[in-house]
Amino acid sequence: MDVEMDEVASHDSEALVAKNLKHNEDAVAKNFENCTTVMGSTSESLNSDNLNSSNSDPSYHNDADADDPVDEREDVSDCDDNDDYMYDDDDDYLSMQAQFDNVDLPPGVEASVSWLNEPTPSTDTPVSTSISSTSDAVGQPAGQGMSSSKFYNPANIKMETDVTSHSMLLAESSSAGREQEKKEDEVVIKFQLFKRFDTVDDFSDHHFNRMGSSGQQPPKSWTKKVQDDWKILENDLPDTIYVRVYESRMDLLRAVIVGPSGTPYHDGLFVFDVHFPPTYPDIPPMVYYYSGGLRLNPNLYDCGKVCLSLLNTWSGNKNEMWMPKTSTMLQVLVSIQALILNTNPFFNEPGYTEMYLGPDGERRSKAYNEDVFILSLKTMMYTLRRPPKHFEDFVAGHFRLCGHNILSACRAYMEGAEVGSADRERAPYAGGNNPIEFKAAVGRMMKSLVTNFIKNGSEDCEQFRTTA
Numbered sequence: 226m227d228v229e230m231d232e233v234a235s236h237d238s239e240a241l242v243a244k245n246l247k248h249n250e251d252a253v254a255k256n257f258e259n260c261t262t263v264m265g266s267t268s269e270s271l272n273s274d275n276l277n278s279s280n281s282d283p284s285y286h287n288d289a290d291a292d293d294p295v296d297e298r299e300d301v302s303d304c305d306d307n308d309d310y311m312y313d314d315d316d317d318y319l320s321m322q323a324q325f326d327n328v329d330l331p332p333g334v335e336a337s338v339s340w341l342n343e344p345t346p347s348t349d350t351p352v353s354t355s356i357s358s359t360s361d362a363v364g365q366p367a368g369q370g371m372s373s374s375k376f377y378n379p380a381n382i383k384m385e386t387d388v389t390s391h392s393m394l395l396a397e398s399s400s401a402g403r404e405q406e407k408k409e410d411e412v413v414i415k416f417q418l419f420k421r422f423d424t425v426d427d428f429s430d431h432h433f434n435r436m437g438s439s440g441q442q443p444p445k446s447w448t449k450k451v452q453d454d455w456k457i458l459e460n461d462l463p464d465t466i467y468v469r470v471y472e473s474r475m476d477l478l479r480a481v482i483v484g485p486s487g488t489p490y491h492d493g494l495f496v497f498d499v500h501f502p503p504t505y506p507d508i509p510p511m512v513y514y515y516s517g518g519l520r521l522n523p524n525l526y527d528c529g530k531v532c533l534s535l536l537n538t539w540s541g542n543k544n545e546m547w548m549p550k551t552s553t554m555l556q557v558l559v560s561i562q563a564l565i566l567n568t569n570p571f572f573n574e575p576g577y578t579e580m581y582l583g584p585d586g587e588r589r590s591k592a593y594n595e596d597v598f599i600l601s602l603k604t605m606m607y608t609l610r611r612p613p614k615h616f617e618d619f620v621a622g623h624f625r626l627c628g629h630n631i632l633s634a635c636r637a638y639m640e641g642a643e644v645g646s647a648d649r650e651r652a653p654y655a656g657g658n659n660p661i662e663f664k665a666a667v668g669r670m671m672k673s674l675v676t677n678f679i680k681n682g683s684e685d686c687e688q689f690r691t692t693a
Contacts, residue, residue, distance in 0.1 A: 412682060416622020421467050422459040425615045428471045432513040432529070433500035437476060443503060450506045451475050454554040466558050469615045476501045478510075478554065481616050482562050483623070489597040489644050490521075490566045491634070492627045494608045494620060497531070497561070499554070509536045509547035510554060512561075517607035521600035523574040524565045535560050568645060570597060594644040595663045602670045605631070609677060621681060628674075628683030635671050636689060639664045 428434050452475075458468050465483035478499040484490030496515040502508055513529045524532040524539075534541030535557055565573065571593035572578045572586075581589050605624065612620035624631075634647035641659055675690045 412618070412621050412625055415618040416625070419467070419619045419622065421462045421464070422455075423469055424472045425469050426472060427614060428474050428477050430614045431471075431474075431477050431479065432498040432515075433477060433511065434474075436500055437474070443476075447501070447503065447505060448475065451501055457553055457555050461555055463559070463562075466562065467616070467619060468558075476503075479613060479615065480558055481613065481619065482558065482566070484566055484601065485562060487645055488566060488568050489570070489594040490601050491645065491647075492631050493601045493605055494623060495525075495561075495566065495604070496608065496613045496616075497558075499557075506549045506552070508549075509552065510557065512536055512557065515613070517604055519600045519603060519607075521597050521604065522565055522570050524570075531561065531565075533557070533560060533565065569594070591643065592660075595638075595659065598638070598644045599663075599666050599670060602631075602635075602667075602674065606673060606677060609681065624678060625682045628678035628681065629685050632671060632674060632678065632686055632689040635667050635674070639667050 455470055458470075462468060465485070467481045469479045471477045478501070480497045480499065482495045482497065484493035484495065498513045498515070500511040500513075502511065512531045512533075514525050514531050516525060516527045516529055518527050520527040526532070530538065532539045534545040535547055535552065537547050567573070569590045571590040572581075577586075608620060609624050634642075637647040638644055638659060643659075671689055675686050678686045
């Protein structure tokens with residue numbers, strides 16, 4: 226009997242356990258269904274929200290991308306052309322990102338990109354208000370969960386067009402600014418690298434290009450003398466004299482001399498062409514000055530003649546004349562700079578030193594310097610507009626850097642400073658009384674100088690326009 230009772234109790238216990246298990250299974254199943262429903266709804270909501278969230282805005286920034294490298298290949302690249310660092314899986318993303326990078330829209334306005342079309346949304350899903358066209362905003366016909374009137378807004382289109390146009394103008398302006406800065410840097414760099422002595426090929430614009438030995442081979446003594454002059458010039462030229470010689474025409478040479486500081490010629494550039502005759506060095510070289518039709522020195526004629534004892538174009542003491550065994554081309558150039566382009570060129574005229582003494586001579590010399598300075602300014606304009614061949618970079622760089630100094634000197638002379646006193650080494654004294662005619666002439670020249678110097682790239686020159 227006890228056995229039977231035990232069996233019945235065991236039976237009842239097993240039945241109770243089975244019932245509890247079934248109840249638990251039903252509860253788990255019900256909870257799982259509810260969970261699945263909630264997760265599905267949440268997933269659908271997240272997918273819909275993601276399409277209409279700030280992630281679809283070009284201005285959206287994901288902090289997770291902050292450490293991503295920026296593509297700067299337009300500026301500089303350390304990548305080898307053979308590097309294979311692009312993967313097929315990233316092509317679509319990179320293509321999309323490139324288009325985003327080229328879009329410049331205001332906040333709240335999304336990019337109209339055809340391959341970003343949204344799928345058809347459900348009736349209870351918020352839709353984006355992006356604009357693609359009047360009837361197909363995101364690649365979906367009107368009436369399919371939305372109406373075309375909801376997307377078309379002429380004011381928004383005008384705003385987007387204006388902003389885009391403004392952005393394009395800013396981009397073009399920025400690009401033009403960078404190009405201008407690059408160009409300015411190139412001018413200065415070329416000027417700084419410009420050699421004082423160098424050999425060139427093209428002699429087509431040289432004044433003496435038609436003179437020569439008619440194809441005859443020059444004597445060895447002539448060749449040796451010219452080569453010796455080349456070596457002396459290459460090694461001993463001063464900082465303010467620049468020379469170009471011609472490989473195929475050893476008889477030709479071109480020089481540009483910078484006007485000495487402290488003279489009415491300061492900061493000017495003066496161009497000379499030279500020809501070595503077949504009998505050189507028994508006779509001196511022939512020198513031609515590019516005057517531009519201006520006579521700014523008693524020794525420099527408007528026809529181009531250079532009057533100098535060393536060239537045997539003017540009488541002088543025996544030790545001042547050309548000496549075949551000792552005289553050099555370097556002596557000629559240095560003499561032009563020091564003896565012709567000097568502080569008081571008025572007294573270069575023969576006999577004036579004895580004829581005009583004391584205050585009268587000083588007054589005449591001062592007036593002559595004023596006239597010379599105006600002619601020197603005109604020569605600057607002439608040289609800047611028509612730079613000699615092979616010296617284009619030097620002329621552009623010289624006036625780029627000296628433009629402000631030249632205009633400062635002009636202002637000082639208009640305020641009374643004596644011509645020649647306004648140089649880089651000392652401050653000009655602005656307490657004199659220069660003639661009204663001279664001041665007016667300087668003012669007229671400044672108008673042209675300011676315009677041309679600014680055009681050439683000089684800085685801080687606009688301030689002198691009001692003075693003019």
